Structure formats: structure tokens, C-alpha cells
Amino acid sequence: MSSRKSLSIVIALLLATACREPPPDPIPGTERIVEGRRLFFEETFGGNGRTCGTCHPARNNFTIDPTFVAKLPPDDPLFIADTTPDLGHRFENNKLIRGVGLILENLDGFADLENVFTQRGVPHTLALRLSVASPRGPQTGWSGDGAPGDRSLRSFATGAVIQHFTKTVNRVPGVDFRLPTDTELDALDAFQLALGRQEELALPLRLRSTVALRGQAIFNSGTEGKCSACHFNAGANGSPQINALENIRQSMVLLQARVDSVLVPTEDFTALLSRAQDEINDAIIVLEGGGLHPDAAARLVEGRRLIEEASGRRRPADLARQAIAELERARGLIIETS
């Protein structure tokens, strides 16, 4: 073999090797996001044929509604309960899916599928990077309790597969479906976090439409629409003040139950005070974290101290009443100055 021919072969081999090497990832993590997208829309996890995209289709803003559902073919996996006797009405109520876009969730366990379930709309999966985090840790799903394990968005897919992908209502891993692997959870997490806006909005928005501008003004006005009182960042989440007020309300209910302790079983007393304290802690975190209503936060701190003191007392009712009074003052301060 001539030297020229040998050199040509070497060059050809080098070029072939270079072509087989994947191009460098221009954006770190992109491959993981792409894999997550594939899993989200294609992977059935050995179940009934559904994918994440069955209920979160990209062409409908990652949610479903009656208009969208009406256009689906009868054999769409969304309607799997119609054609699978092992699923049926204990898995899904297809009348409610078609009529109002509601799916079935067993939030309170799987012991009584016939009677214990919830029907819910399908939340979109946009801007999750901004909406899942909370002072109490990750909050997924409509009621913030959608994920097993560490409760993260990453773990949510495991719960979703168990709830929605199963071949039968027995829901046996390895039989009715397979659980996502760690690698798959990572990819799904990356994909979902990449959807929608990645930063909070800086209001007011520079809108082009005069109608939209007027709508924005009404939305954010404290005297007209007042919408921003609850939807302070254009609708994605509730306002810190509203969240804190709800925490205070729940704490007061728990404390009042402790005060009116005639009919409540003794073993629940500690749990009542502990939950009341947790609610107050959440409110303090929200207010202090946002630098909001320092006077109200100080009242809440005093209320928390009273609850702690009440926990160690034989007759905590008086302290619980004092704590309620402090929470009332805090609530009044928040409402007056919001």
C-alpha cells in the first residue's frame, strides 16, 4: 500500500470518528431537557398507554378542557377507563372528563376507590420553576400535596404514574406499571422546569394593546379590580398578605378548639397547639421574608411565644386566649395597612 493511500485512509478514519462524536452541548443540561420532553410525551412506563402529555398536551397549553377533549378520538388514552374493565369508574369518570374536563384523584388514599376520591381540573405545567417553591417546601398539584417521596416536583412524576398510568386499580408496581428511574425523574424535572417563564414578571408590563393596558391597570389597582391583592404577580400565585391571613385564620381556629376543649379528645391537644404554631411560623416566614408588616410580624412572634408556653402547661386555655388576641391584632394590622 502506497504511503499516500495509507495517509488517505488515516484521514478518512479520523474524519469518520469526528463525525460520530456528538456536537458539544451548547447549553448545559439541554440534552436532559430534550430527554425529559421525550419521556413526557412518549413514555408510558409500562402502563395503560397514557403519557404525561395525555393530560398535559403541549397543543393546549399543557392542560385539557371540554372543547379540547371533544376533539379527541374515542380511543385516546385519556378515555382508557371506557375500554378497560379493570379500570372503569373507580379509575376515571369519563363523563366528567368530557363534560367539564375533570380527572379523578385519590388524594385521601386508595382503600375505598368507590367512595373516596376527588375530581379536579388539570393544572398546566407552565412556570413551575416559580410556583412550586414555598416557605413550607415544595407544593405541587392543586392542594400542594401531589408528590410522594421528598414532595418535590421531581418526585411528582412517580405519584402521577401510580395514579394515572396503571393498568388496573390494584396499582402494583412492576405489574400494572413501572416506576420512573432516577435518571428519568431528573429528565422530566428538567423539562418541566424549562416550560413557561423562568423569572417573575416586572410589572407593569409594556403592553401594546390599549385594551390590555387598561386591563392591567384595573387588575393592579387597589381600588378598581383589586385582583392583585390575591394574584400579585399577574395571577400565578397568591399575595403574601393573603397567605399570611389564611395562616393566622387557621391558627386561630386551632387555638379556639383548644380553648373549647370539653369535647376534643385529650390526645389531640398537643397536635392542635403544634399545628397552630406551624401556621404562625409560616405566616412569620412569609411576612419577615418579604419585609412586610413588621408590626404584625411582631404580634405573631408574641403569639407564637404564648403558644409555646401553653404547650407546657396543664391548663393552657388562658394562654391560648392571649395568643388568639395577639393574632387578632396582627390580622387587623395586615388588613388596615394592605
Added chain:
Amino acid sequence: MRLSFAVTVMATVSLLLTSAQAQRATEVLIPIGQSPGVSGISSVIGTIASCDQRGGAVTISTEREQHMATLSTETKIYLDRSAAKKSGTVGSRSDCQKGRRGEVKFVYEGGTRTARVEWIKIQAE
């Protein structure tokens, strides 16, 4: 009026107490060692070396060490029946028996592990 008010308070309190238990309902169906983000991280998997079913003290033995834990009235007890190809179910303290494989998820406070158990999964016989 006092009775109806008390009943209302009881109902409200019951709702508030049970709402916390409604979280992560699918956890009962996840076998030992497969809880995402938990198994092997904030949980310990091993063999039940001892279990005081009444007092709640349980010891889990792993290859390297023993872990002491405390079951409370709030601890969720799950029975893992996956080896028999059956779905997991809610168990009871009577299932906490020496020699059985188990996984204990501890309660963490401020990043520090306590001895309290959030949930325990016990392999069914």
C-alpha cells in the same frame, strides 16, 4: 347552641388535622427502597431488630449500624406487599415485628434528623 358550636369546632378541627394526612397518598403504594428523593437519603432501610409495639420504640439494623426510632400516633405505617405482587396497604403496629425488612423515614427539623418516624414501611410476610 353550645353543643352545635362544639360539634362545628370538632368538625373543623378534624378537617384541619386530617388534611395533613392527605398528603402524598401514593406513598403507600411505593415499595421499600423506591421512594423518590427519600430512600437511602432521609430514610434507613434494614431489618427490624426490635419493636415495642405499645411504646413505639423500634430499632432498624443495617449492615453497618443500628438506628433507633420512635413511632408516634402520627406515624404512618405501610405494609409492602410487592414481593407477592400485591399493592401496598396501610399497616398497624402489630406488623412491626422483629426480623422483618423495613424502611424508616425520619422526621427532620431544621435539617437535623430526629428519632421520630414520619412513616415506616414493613415488608409483609
